[in-house]
Amino acid sequence: MLHQHHISHLIKEDNLPRNLSREERQNQIGPISQTTILHRIGEWTRNVIANEFKIRNSKGVNWLFEKMKGIPTILVGAGPSLDKNIDLLKECKNKAVIIACSSALKPMLEKDIIPDIVFVTDSKPKEMRLMLEESGFYSKDYAEQMILICDSFVHPSVYEDWNGEIFFYNIRTLESCPFTHSLIEFTGQIGQLGAGGSVTTIMLCFAYGGLKCEPVIFVGQDCGYYEPPKHHVSNHSSGVADLTKAYAPIETTDYQERKCFTNKALLSFCYWFEDFCLGNPGTYINATEGGILTVGVTHQPLQSVLDNHLKQEYNIRDLLLNPDTVIDGAKPENRWIYKSTDPAGKSAPILKRETYFTGELLDHIVSTIPPPDLITNICKHTSLVSNLINPESKDSQLKA
Template sequence: MKQKNQLALQQQYPDLYNRLQQELSDSIALRVEKTKNGMDTVVALHNGQEMYVHSRYQPEHEAEQWVHLLPQEVEVLVIIGMGLGYSLSWLARRYSNQTIIIIEPDMAMFRKATECRDLSVYLQNERFVFLVGQESYVTAHILAEYMIQNKLTFSQLCIASPPVYQRLYPDIVGELQARIADKLAELQVQEATYAYFARTWLVTTIKNAGYLSQHPSAHLIKEKLKGLPVIIAAAGPSLTKNIHLLKQAEDKALIIGVGSAINILEKHQIRPHIIMALDSAESEKNVFVNFSDTSPLLVYTHSLHPDAVAGYSGQKAWVKLKEDSIIGYICSRLNMDYLEIVDGPSVANVAFDFAIRGLRASAVLLVGQDLAYTDNRYHAAGAVHDSSAHALREEQLKGYTLTRDIYGAPVYTSRAFIAMKNFFEIYMKYEKPNIPVYNCTEGGIPLTGIPNIPLAQALEQFGMQSYPIREWIHKAVSGWDECDAVPLHSLWEELQREADILVSLSARRIRELQRLLPVSPDFSAGFARVAALTEEIDKNELYHNMIVPHVQWMVEASTRNVHHTTAHIIDEQEKKKLFVIELLRQYEEIHEYIILLQRALEENAYGTE
């Protein structure tokens, strides 16, 4: 039995198998006993008292009763706590087509289950997913990623936990439920944000791509700056506590100012070496309108508001975000090198990866990274936003989450801040940077995996040597010969011609689909023509690299909508009609994106060189 489970784990969950061999300590004392009917149960010692995880008489019957109390109309079932696994067979029967995600917070409990019962059939079943012994924020992240990759909807997700787990592991279960809820809320916000900004990002990226022949990639500076300690200054309210210390660090550490922090730093006569920006919103342009210092290097992504790029008169360099397929595709056609960094919910998150992987910093110190409304404030005094330094009233804080700061005091935070916090914690967990990383904010909410120390202590530890950092950056960027840059004009003309072809194919597809309404006897033949055009469009490189990343969220939402709308309709003609209507809406929206791309490329073709 145990051997069968180990073999299944080796094949399906090799990482979990390895952890099972290494992690031998029990989180709580566990003992296996025989029940009255000869089956196994587990006795757990909890707060000095023994507690049975399963019935002492009929554990299988108990599991059956509990499973039948769960709602059946769900697409994804998340179970926190499996004990010895008696519920698995009943879950498999009751939810014969659904995805079942089993979260077992206690590695010791899972080990007992593999020793007592044959779980191999469930470990090998693709409908079952096992997440065992992970920190709550990691579990929430893995769960979210799994659902995204498998195009599963969050609207019909059910999270349940056996009552005994709520008594045995109340803190763990509560934390898991909260983390999962936060992650799901974060993804819903991301989907809504993408729906709102996707068109803007498409046009903005194409427009900023016109600067590829004018500004170098930031990979030019990485060797010059390799191995320096880096301070990332954000605009959180606690920045006022230690901003004065940054003045003495100007030649001892590379200072990166992000977001509205650059205005605050300037008001305190602190000149960061690099300022980073990526936001396409109009407010980001205002940050630069109110920023007069031209000594920092602006490192930007192509999602930045074009007026912010054009309006800054200091030196500039760009980085490619990992998810930016448009810039990746253009650079591949131009055979251009670039520095790629991961995307994140905030520019501070992006700067974090830029410092660690891009510049290979010797240490990273975070300041102004409250990720909370410390003293009921948005930002430290001096941010570009007029209301940012004003304390929020109680009624304004409704809808925010009350948590604890690094000192244990109550503080409000938001879903957006939690998403940024999750990024830092997941990054530390999986990237495992082999350098000191400290949170020197001296306020705000804690970041798991990043110790808190005062900035003064950190500067004493890492920032004693002086470096000509500003000179190094200037020489590296000035050494890039703009005359050697690949001319873009011919590429824009090529891409424009390819976009014209794509527009024609897309318009034909819509016309063919419109002919299928009302549903007629030759539906199959008509739909075959639509499918052929769709296949031709999908194979188009321009479509694959420049359109698909911006419409994927909409396509997946549309597909889910079709499934929900037609799932209970018996009449085939009605099903076909609803299917065509939804598909037509999807293809018309995709066509709008293709037209946007065509126009943006046309503007670049007439506006470059």
């Protein structure tokens, strides 16, 4: 299936295909590049090491799986159209599971709209910490009303002052990362979520595949912009505002044929959303009221969604935190009962709960999990292990 609607309207951009088949689009949104892995593997691994105690003493995101079957969800992004209908989100409370990305948190809390779940994925400590502090996220009142979900790579400063419920997950699609295959061995089975390049793509994987929500409703998911951004993430170094500065604008049209702009990064997110909606049966409603997300979704104003789809009330928090509805695989007694295999097909060692992330274990990961050639050449150097264990070491330099 082709993007006949808005791709045909792109202005001249030599490096951007105008008409892409679904297979070609999927190639555009493939796994995280080896270059990204190369530059961030040390940071990610240091964060996992620092997070180990917290992860082991917290619930995995799979503890929440299948708890909200048939209950609507609203996924709140930080796109510029959020201004149009943010006030209506308060009326949606306890009629849908409201899941917000960290960039949308500040404008929501300023209007006393408290999401049920907040997703944080950015491992950069200063920017994310600043964003959360400015929103008032760490207050005691919010801790009693929101659930924080973090990936295992998140910087520990994100949660160190959070006194509420926290759940961790592993990212499923980091196949290029040397220790992805061994990550479960020291986190236990905490649940995996797919990554599509942005926090909202992970939120969609969680809401649809994890919670089993129906329908899925998008708000603030523009994947584009209409003018130089003056919206909610403009004071931060992540989100749409940052992407508009990092990539050249591409003129296109939105779902109503109005002139707008996107760029390669935002367009790749749009491809990912559309492919997900096309490939996974369900009801997907785009209530953003703006932007370029078109294929695989129906468009309705949020007021119409509220009137027609959100008629029943639920005690969302109680349903999410009910210990009696936890699936078997997420129960504490089963967290460490599993077998994993390495690429050669041999059974990998099962690590017990008391096993800690040591230099010996890192050596085992590097030596037994064959990564891509680019990473292998770096991992051969013992200085990498030294760097992961002690980033202050004089010898802890990555050498090519």
